[in-house]
Amino acid sequence: MVSAWAAVVAGLGAAVMLAARGPEERAGLAACAAGLLAARWLYRLFFSPLELLRSPDDVGYAAERGRSKALAANEARRRRRLGELPPVYPNGWYRVLDSPNLRREEVKHVSVLGEQLAVFRGRDGTVYVLDAYCPHLGANMAVGGRVKGNCIECPFHGWQFRGKDGKCANIPYTEKVPKVAKVRRWPSCEVNQQILVWFHCDEAEPQWAVPEQEEITKAQWVYQGRTEHFVNAHIEEIPENAADIAHLGHLHIPGIVSGADLRYHYSRLWDFVRHRWKVEWAPESEPNSHCSKMQLEHSLTVFGSHWSLLDFHVEARQVGPGLVFLRFTHGFLGRGVLLQSVTPVEPLLQCVSHTMFYQAGVPAPVPKFILKAESIQFERDVWIWNNKMYISKPLLVAADSSILKHRRWYGQFYSENSPRLQHRRDALDF
Numbered sequence: 001m002v003s004a005w006a007a008v009v010a011g012l013g014a015a016v017m018l019a020a021r022g023p024e025e026r027a028g029l030a031a032c033a034a035g036l037l038a039a040r041w042l043y044r045l046f047f048s049p050l051e052l053l054r055s056p057d058d059v060g061y062a063a064e065r066g067r068s069k070a071l072a073a074n075e076a077r078r079r080r081r082l083g084e085l086p087p088v089y090p091n092g093w094y095r096v097l098d099s100p101n102l103r104r105e106e107v108k109h110v111s112v113l114g115e116q117l118a119v120f121r122g123r124d125g126t127v128y129v130l131d132a133y134c135p136h137l138g139a140n141m142a143v144g145g146r147v148k149g150n151c152i153e154c155p156f157h158g159w160q161f162r163g164k165d166g167k168c169a170n171i172p173y174t175e176k177v178p179k180v181a182k183v184r185r186w187p188s189c190e191v192n193q194q195i196l197v198w199f200h201c202d203e204a205e206p207q208w209a210v211p212e213q214e215e216i217t218k219a220q221w222v223y224q225g226r227t228e229h230f231v232n233a234h235i236e237e238i239p240e241n242a243a244d245i246a247h248l249g250h251l252h253i254p255g256i257v258s259g260a261d262l263r264y265h266y267s268r269l270w271d272f273v274r275h276r277w278k279v280e281w282a283p284e285s286e287p288n289s290h291c292s293k294m295q296l297e298h299s300l301t302v303f304g305s306h307w308s309l310l311d312f313h314v315e316a317r318q319v320g321p322g323l324v325f326l327r328f329t330h331g332f333l334g335r336g337v338l339l340q341s342v343t344p345v346e347p348l349l350q351c352v353s354h355t356m357f358y359q360a361g362v363p364a365p366v367p368k369f370i371l372k373a374e375s376i377q378f379e380r381d382v383w384i385w386n387n388k389m390y391i392s393k394p395l396l397v398a399a400d401s402s403i404l405k406h407r408r409w410y411g412q413f414y415s416e417n418s419p420r421l422q423h424r425r426d427a428l429d430f
């Protein structure tokens, strides 16, 4: 979009310059065009949110020269050893969409947890989530279906299903609607400008609520951007990072200036910038035993001297298997939250979103810088996750003890009937 705009400006500028008569006139016009571009850049820096949406093979794969990243990703996925995996879909809340992306009387197709869902907003403004496949003849109601009141109408023969319970409310060419005509309704909620669904392998109702971040609801903290990554790993590997204290002192030490690519991030050129982390992780007690907390202190050294301007505190509160609230507090640059959501698309493909809300009034470059910095550090983890195997009985030392505590804590989200990986496909082409 930016480059298209820049091309239009450059094209117009070139046309006007060709029409200009003297060198002075041309220089004036060139300065004018540069000024316009600079104004556009500044506007975006200060007023537009940062949106960085990565495709599934974008990050975490090393492509040999002359080969595409997609090919490298497919080969890595096909050849890797998986290990003895826990069940693939833990019970809990998962983000499926952001609220502003679903208008009243609009339906969206969402593919999560190996299922196809129709997520729609009724006339009453409430969000409903139903299985997308119509039980009549199997049409996908999220593809071409229409919202009628608080029902979804199938595009094939016009049957209508109620959002609140999934029951068929009307068959346009039949008087009597059979009682068995219904689709699965998924419990859903809308909190912190996100739409979430509840998954339980036995279809049990929600066992806890998604906490509201009051500052978002009251618009004291405002949207400043979002990143999205796809991770090829078992879901549990991602939150386990919080309890893996030792990896922070290795993988995340090099300054973000040296980037995310693990082949180059230990660059000698940038060795003078180093992050320091002090971390503690612990589960919470009843009634919040489905939550855990990581307390993290960050500091930065440049040529060995401490830059206190970049000291900040993060409290990362994990809520259930797929949501984390990373609350930032900085001495004078204010407060905000990064909402991290990890939603399984398939057993070994997680969609990870980080959405930044930050104190209104703080200049946008501050939260956008934090979001970008976090994204670089996160992408280093993606490199690890995309290529590692899961080890059910890891070889740990005493200092790694919180990893085992984390596995015990996370085990509460699996139950007897939790789905397991059934088979491996031979080809997983993106």
Ligand code: FES
Pocket (backbone or CB within 6 Å): 134, 135, 136, 137, 138, 139, 154, 155, 156, 157, 158, 159
């Ligand atoms: S397939 Fe949906 S109404 Fe026939």
Ligand SMILES: [Fe+2]
Pocket (backbone or CB within 6 Å): 241, 247, 251, 252, 377, 381
């Ligand atoms: Fe990490």
